[in-house]
Amino acid sequence: MDKDLVIVDYGAGNLRSVAKALERLGFPALVTQEPAQVLKARGVILPGVGSSGAAMAALQQRGLVEPLRQVVAKGTPFFGVCLGMQLLLDTSEEDPRPCLGIIPGQVKRLPPQFKVPHMGWNQVAVLHEHPLFQGVPAGSYFYFVHSYYARPADPSVLLGTTEYGVTFCSALARGNLVATQFHPEKSGLGGLRLYDNFVRLMVREGVRP
Amino acid sequence: MLTKRIIPCLDVDAGRVVKGVKFLEHRDAGDPVEMAAFYDSEGADELVFYDITASAQGRGIMLDVVSRTAEQLFIPLTVGGGLRTVEDMNRMLKAGADKISINTAAVQIPELIRQGAEAFGSQCIVLGMDAQRVAGSSTPRWEVRTHTGSGGGRPTGLDAVEWAMRAVELGAGEIVVNSMDADGTREGYDLELLRSISRAVSVPVVASGGAGNLEHMYQAVVQGEADAVLAASIFHFREYFIAQAKEYLAQRGVPVRLTTASYAK
Numbered sequence: 001m002d003k004d005l006v007i008v009d010y011g012a013g014n015l016r017s018v019a020k021a022l023e024r025l026g027f028p029a030l031v032t033q034e035p036a037q038v039l040k041a042r043g044v045i046l047p048g049v050g051s052s053g054a055a056m057a058a059l060q061q062r063g064l065v066e067p068l069r070q071v072v073a074k075g076t077p078f079f080g081v082c083l084g085m086q087l088l089l090d091t092s093e094e095d096p097r098p099c100l101g102i103i104p105g106q107v108k109r110l111p112p113q114f115k116v117p118h119m120g121w122n123q124v125a126v127l128h129e130h131p132l133f134q135g136v137p138a139g140s141y142f143y144f145v146h147s148y149y150a151r152p153a154d155p156s157v158l159l160g161t162t163e164y165g166v167t168f169c170s171a172l173a174r175g176n177l178v179a180t181q182f183h184p185e186k187s188g189l190g191g192l193r194l195y196d197n198f199v200r201l202m203v204r205e206g207v208r209p
Numbered sequence: 210m211l212t213k214r215i216i217p218c219l220d221v222d223a224g225r226v227v228k229g230v231k232f233l234e235h236r237d238a239g240d241p242v243e244m245a246a247f248y249d250s251e252g253a254d255e256l257v258f259y260d261i262t263a264s265a266q267g268r269g270i271m272l273d274v275v276s277r278t279a280e281q282l283f284i285p286l287t288v289g290g291g292l293r294t295v296e297d298m299n300r301m302l303k304a305g306a307d308k309i310s311i312n313t314a315a316v317q318i319p320e321l322i323r324q325g326a327e328a329f330g331s332q333c334i335v336l337g338m339d340a341q342r343v344a345g346s347s348t349p350r351w352e353v354r355t356h357t358g359s360g361g362g363r364p365t366g367l368d369a370v371e372w373a374m375r376a377v378e379l380g381a382g383e384i385v386v387n388s389m390d391a392d393g394t395r396e397g398y399d400l401e402l403l404r405s406i407s408r409a410v411s412v413p414v415v416a417s418g419g420a421g422n423l424e425h426m427y428q429a430v431v432q433g434e435a436d437a438v439l440a441a442s443i444f445h446f447r448e449y450f451i452a453q454a455k456e457y458l459a460q461r462g463v464p465v466r467l468t469t470a471s472y473a474k
Binding site: 016147 | 254281303332437
């Protein structure tokens with residue numbers, strides 16, 4: 001089977017979990033750090049756990065920064081997960097190095113009144129219909145582990161929000177790009193459904209949100 | 210709202226689950242992969258495998274167990290027991306674990322916490338702690354003990370609350386607090402110990418040791434201020450189902466994840 005689906009390998013810890021989730025769904029993906037493979041993919045997943053500075057350095061080292069910007073710009077279906085969502089913004093309070101600058105906005109640290117990291121299952125309020133959440137019942141729980149959150153400058157990219165001391169953007173979408181702060185690969189059946197929706201609807205069937 | 214987590218813990222010896230699992234009539238009751246899938250289907254929020262294997266070759270089997278589990282389980286999996294180096298952690302994470310729990314090794318080499326957190330992120334590094342109440346102390350105190358797999362373990366001279374704070378400074382992202390006084394009694398968690406640590410650190414605290422009924426779990430998260438409860442025998446022996454525990458907590462106002470039935474296409 002042609003692996004038209006690519007998981008970007010820049011040393012992120014959860015890469016295998018994402019690959020295993022896709023395998024389970026019957027969508028084998030190519031795990032690659034090759035810019036050329038990313039550029040020609042029909043669908044791109046940017047996973048991530050860890051720190052934004054180290055991740056940006058790893059992307060730069062592999063020559064992946066421009067290719068990632070290009071695939072989003074040309075409308076390739078794109079899914080950023082956890083740190084892979086935060087990296088899409090301009091800057092992060094976690095590290096002075098700039099992020100990818102694909103989605104205007106900042107990454108902020110969670111306020112200290114609750115335990116940080118925000119770790120465990122929390123709900124996502126989905127703000128409007130989108131193929132990514134097709135068939136996912138309202139009030140479903142997803143698994144979060146993070147100390148920072150994305151704050152996009154343009155509120156129209158917000159797809160889902162979650163409460164934890166602040167109401168933060170837990171899912172965003174713009175054109176064929178989607179991203180979640182939570183880990184679908186660790187969120188049981190509901191999480192797998194999101195990957196299934198992304199690959200089946202957005203990558204394979206070309207459904208345009 | 211962030212929910213309180215219920216986490217079954219499986220002790221694994223050379224690739225087999227030990228302790229009562231006879232209730233699984235149609236499954237291989239000793240297979241950790243089967244057990245993990247079973248608890249997942251019941252609504253477990255995470256799982257912990259604790260490797261109690263003594264031999265080195267048995268340890269290799271654990272990697273295979275973790276790998277096979279991660280192929281079919283899509284909730285977080287923590288693995289602990291016998292991991293002593295960053296390379297040990299790396300192998301386990303590559304096999305499919307999401308978090309690594311370290312206990313005795315962290316007391317012996319506290320830098321291991323920092324090294325693990327720097328290499329994999331704090332969210333990967335769980336400090337497991339066995340604490341025993343210090344008798345005759347005017348204010349409540351608990352001492353950390355190591356090597357608790359064999360008998361009462363060894364004293365360390367470390368104060369449990371101070372050790373928890375130090376571990377978080379070094380980079381631990383979560384702390385599992387096991388009360389040696391309560392462990393195995395089934396009379397409830399040590400709530401005072403839990404609360405003292407939970408208030409002292411900024412990261413989530415997981416209650417361990419002493420659960421005998423659902424009321425105890427409620428106490429751990431309300432009075433003990435724990436973020437999650439770890440339990441072994443209460444689920445293994447089938448006295449309670451995980452779903453039942455969650456319903457009980459939900460009825461008493463504790464936020465829990467009640468699993469959604471279907472994701473129809």
